[in-house]
Amino acid sequence: MKGKTSPESAAENSAQMHTLEAIVASMIMVGIIIFTIQATSLTPLTSSTANAHIEAQLQTMGQDMLSALAYSAYGQDSQLKKDIQNWDGTKYVWNGSGYRSTDSQNKGLQDSSLADVLKLIAVPRGIAHNVHFSWVTDDGIMSDEPYIYNGDPSDNAVIISKKVVLSDNDVGNKSVFTADTGIPDADSSTDFYNIVNVKMTLWRM
Template identity: 60%
Template structure:
């Protein structure tokens, strides 16, 4: 049996050179397209993305934790959140960069409450804008809302959490003055039940 040796000369094989050149060119084009696509695609915290959803979930957890802490009490006394409601004078407050001031230009009262304190401690340093709304049932049985803290219209990425606080006649030292100042009425004058206030906290990134 005779072995035949065949020598291939790539320099003389023009068809093979063309195929190799085409493969190299195609590879370079594909790599260039991938690099361009990666560089052109940007991911920001304000886009509808997984990162943004994570930020919203984190803010919602922070907000709910703050309301849970405010509404917790280990004694028979009113919780800090309930105390903020029954001691409220009906004014609307806004954060001015250093404190919560009344939005009434004729009254420069500062808000000094447990709710404003925890927001100043947690939300403000993290750059989280916030509104607090007190929602109650009026005499006609319809829900009404009054701003307790208002810092502007929320963004599209805002989250809201709430906590219901039960008020009874025994919680209020002067129900008539309380209703006159806050607009929150006695839903059932024939019983000790006064009203239910739904504290709505809205958070969003500035």
Template identity: 30%
Template structure:
């Protein structure tokens, strides 16, 4: 009788050990599967986060251009040109600003919005030519944009009687019709001078 009880006890303990081993193996397998899932999800999560940041930057860049057009600080930057040389006032390299925005209201806004937060930007003006092609004038070039750079654009209408601005930000007497050095050419015989497109490209430094 005692022998039978001992055999049953040993059998019960064996089953318990087998169950423990099975549970341990299951936990180990679950841990491995979980680790693999985390490894697989990490790049996707980073990509999603990066895309979210890029979407935010694009919205902010578009907002800057829209606000500048609304408060009439966008066009003066396009006209911030020396009538003698046809170049932007105070540019530092090859006709473009390289350390930040131009010394205009738009330039200050771009610096405050992006540069002070470690985000670089380039600023361009796309304009039509008499050959019906599109050329690009570089206003700001802080470097080559990274792969995750975004851009925002805004159209601006220029008129024959729009005047160029002096280096101190005051209006001159030189109109677009009078200027022979302005980068964009007159595209109309009427009061319309040209329709150009301003582009700001931003990326994290």
């Protein structure tokens, strides 16, 4: 007669089988990790992945800033619209302590929510930035003018934009506003004035 397997022996065999399975699974996982590391090191994706991560962070940061500035309570203008209303066509650059006019160092950028947010968020993090205003001219051509300019962006720069609709009431004296900014009245027969596209470019220094 064949001897019966004792409960203790069966339990021991089962434990050994589980241990063997765990070892095999561990070896497979280690093999997968090694293969992944080797494959990554053989391709130029490491720096690209890092750049993509940075670009995604900058994209999110820029979207959050513009979205916050574009918010307007009922019956009130957004901070983004106010910045356009207060603009006189001057280009400003960051000089290490503030935004100064390229025409006169004595003229600083005042009452600008865009400048305040960039100074609070982008400057301390070493993030270079440009802000342009663009609109359609009387000839149907897109005009693009710098509001804040800090040099040519790098290859990993991101661009975020928000459109702001202006009415005749928003700009006040249309002749003065057009002369100062170059933004024309797109439709003199209605209260619609023009659409300004606020374009923010962010990149790592």
